[in-house]
Amino acid sequence: MTESTIARYDTSNMRKLLIEFPKQVEDAVRIGNRAKVRLNRSKIRNIVVTGLGGSAIGGDVLRSYVADQLAVPFIVNRHYVMPEFVDEGSLVVVSSYSGNTEETISAHRDATKRGAQVFCISSNGETARLAKKYRQPLIAIPKKFPPRAALGYSFFPLLVTLANSQFIRSQEKDIAETIELLRKKSVAYRSAGTENIALKIARKLRSKLPITYSAVDRFDSVNLRWRGQLAENAKVLAFGHVVPEMNHNELVGWNVLKQLMQKMVVIFLRDKGDHKRVVLRMDITKELVQRYAADVIEVESEGRSVLARMFSLIYLGDWVSYYLAILNNVDPMPVKVIDYLKNELAKV
Numbered sequence: 157m158t159e160s161t162i163a164r165y166d167t168s169n170m171r172k173l174l175i176e177f178p179k180q181v182e183d184a185v186r187i188g189n190r191a192k193v194r195l196n197r198s199k200i201r202n203i204v205v206t207g208l209g210g211s212a213i214g215g216d217v218l219r220s221y222v223a224d225q226l227a228v229p230f231i232v233n234r235h236y237v238m239p240e241f242v243d244e245g246s247l248v249v250v251s252s253y254s255g256n257t258e259e260t261i262s263a264h265r266d267a268t269k270r271g272a273q274v275f276c277i278s279s280n281g282e283t284a285r286l287a288k289k290y291r292q293p294l295i296a297i298p299k300k301f302p303p304r305a306a307l308g309y310s311f312f313p314l315l316v317t318l319a320n321s322q323f324i325r326s327q328e329k330d331i332a333e334t335i336e337l338l339r340k341k342s343v344a345y346r347s348a349g350t351e352n353i354a355l356k357i358a359r360k361l362r363s364k365l366p367i368t369y370s371a372v373d374r375f376d377s378v379n380l381r382w383r384g385q386l387a388e389n390a391k392v393l394a395f396g397h398v399v400p401e402m403n404h405n406e407l408v409g410w411n412v413l414k415q416l417m418q419k420m421v422v423i424f425l426r427d428k429g430d431h432k433r434v435v436l437r438m439d440i441t442k443e444l445v446q447r448y449a450a451d452v453i454e455v456e457s458e459g460r461s462v463l464a465r466m467f468s469l470i471y472l473g474d475w476v477s478y479y480l481a482i483l484n485n486v487d488p489m490p491v492k493v494i495d496y497l498k499n500e501l502a503k504v
Contacts, residue, residue: 165486166482173302188317201228204246207232209303210307213380215249217378238272244273248273260283276294279298302491337458358482371398378469424453424454427456428457
């Protein structure tokens with residue numbers, strides 16, 4: 157892939173955002189530490205992050221990551237209203253990058269009405285205005301990013317806030333390792349040469365339907381991130397599931413539609429911390445699906461800490477979706493159909 161080809165299609169320079177993602181993470185950590193959000197831990201019985209799309213994925217990754225550290229339930233809400241259990245014993249994090257996501261604004265009002273402890277993370281818009289009106293803490297993040305390219309800003313300030321409020325242990329060492337790993341990968345993935353694994357995977361996915369499989373714990377959110385990025389950046393449909401659940405239903409579907417399955421490529425997202433029975437299940441699942449799929453790809457997370465390992469695969473997926481966009485002759489930045497949908501909704 158030549159630099160001229162990249163420049164022809166990446167007219168908005170998303171590549172620059174990907175290259176600078178390690179810097180974004182560093183900045184996001186600083187923002188989280190400066191915000192000094194004070195939470196009343198003694199009154200919090202559950203945590204809800206409410207948001208959509210690129211603003212919600214940070215909550216998903218956080219939910220997966222802190223699952224074995226957090227002593228209270230944590231969910232991500234993607235709706236106009238809050239779950240029925242939300243009350244004065246709930247911590248609600250309102251996450252809207254633009255600040256103008258209509259579902260999130262509605263859920264924000266609902267959470268406030270119920271007396272939940274609320275804090276917000278946004279770059280601007282109605283979310284920031286409501287935070288000021290209701291005298292709720294606001295973590296202000298930089299403007300002018302597409303939400304899906306601002307994962308550092310939607311994840312790390314929340315992680316730092318939970319650690320600083322002693323909901324979870326200190327994250328300093330794991331964050332430092334994660335940033336260092338991302339720096340190395342930023343150099344490796346920006347090259348359009350044949351040794352670039354992100355480009356290699358993208359080439360295998362060209363003109364194919366990607367299917368992502370992962371373990372259910374921790375990497376369920378990484379799996380979701382891959383599918384979202386493939387859809388928004390590369391403009392392709394992508395599907396996926398988690399193990400062991402897919403072994404109890406979806407696995408049977410690898411049978412009848414043999415011609416269609418020949419256009420599918422399965423990507424297994426694997427980690428050294430996967431449960432040993434899940435590892436065995438994934439090995440057997442791979443053996444079964446490779447009889448039908450056009451190709452099966454396995455990618456292993458890298459790093460010592462869980463945080464670094466999760467972000468190693470998130471970052472790889474972001475670059476895969478980017479290169480697949482270029483191979484598909486499309487600009488990875490615009491999401492015109494989403495803009496159209498929002499404009500139509502605004503008329504009603």
